Amino acid sequence: MIVLVSLCMGLIVLVAVIGIIFNNLLFQNSRSQDKVDAMALSFARLINAGNRVGQINELEDRCRELVYVSRQTEIACPAADCGYMTALCDQLLSDARSGQKLVEAERQNQINLICNEVQDAATRYNRDRSADSSFSLNWLQTYEPRITDVALGTIKDVQSSVRSQTVFSELAYHDYLADYFDPETALYKAPLNARLPGSDADLSFELSALPASVKMITPQPRNTNSDVFVPYGKVVESGEQSPNSIQHIPNAVHVSCAMDALVGPHGSNKVSISVVSTGITSGASPEPED
Helix, strand or coil, X not given: CHHHHHHHHHHHHHHHHHHHHHHHHHHHHHHHHHXXXXXXXXXXXXHCHHHHHHHHHHHHHHHHHHHHHHHHHXXXXXXXXXXXXXXXXXXXXXXXXXXXHXXXXXXXXXXXXXXHHHHHHHHHHHHHCCCCEEEEXXXXXXXXXXXXXXEEEEECCCCECCECCCCCHHHHHHXXXXXXXXXXXXXXXCCEECCCCHHHCCCXXXXXXXXXXXXXXXXXXXXXXXXXXXXXXXXXXXXXXXXXXXXXXXXXXXXXXXXXXXXXXXXXXXXXXXXXXXXXCCCCCCCCCC
């Protein structure tokens, strides 16, 4: 009888200890989730710092319009009995096409800058992360989450921050037929290479996905569900910086971390719990004409 009671008491104590350990493990996991959410948000803020993505989108759109207008002027010049201005029209068109190369080079530069800044921030976090246990209890020790992977990409159904204008009706009609923009919002879809019709179809005008301002209000950075994230590529993989292979300017970041825990007497069992979070950057700043 005494043996049976002792066994029952021992079993109750064991269940209680396991319950305490499991409860504290859940608590530490929740704490790590909050930390990774804040980390994803801080990384996301870097993407559109100073509205640089919104500005690149506007540059792409303005450059596109300039090339279109310059081409139309070059075509109309002889027909308008202004043949003496043909050389000037040709020069303006050449300058407009050269401008596209400058804008595209800056777009690529911004992609590299964003990737490098996010990589550096992730590397700095892993380097400065405390190697000591953040929580210690008999049979349980947990550590600060470490970054394993960081991916940059976009969020499903996010259009560009650029609106289709009706100033050039023929261009707007071409874009409508090409299904370049959403008729309800007039926002260009993204990522999109909004090529021009005719002789300038060889030029690329890459529009990036970015939340547009609404009634002069800029959308703020926020966390979102991971299942709506569409990756462009990884900048950190297995804890190490990954070569940049991203082709589009991102608007969101997905951070994957591992929370290590030692469970059991003398930390005999090591487990790693996955903690992930997705952050989306701030939207485009409102334009004066908005």
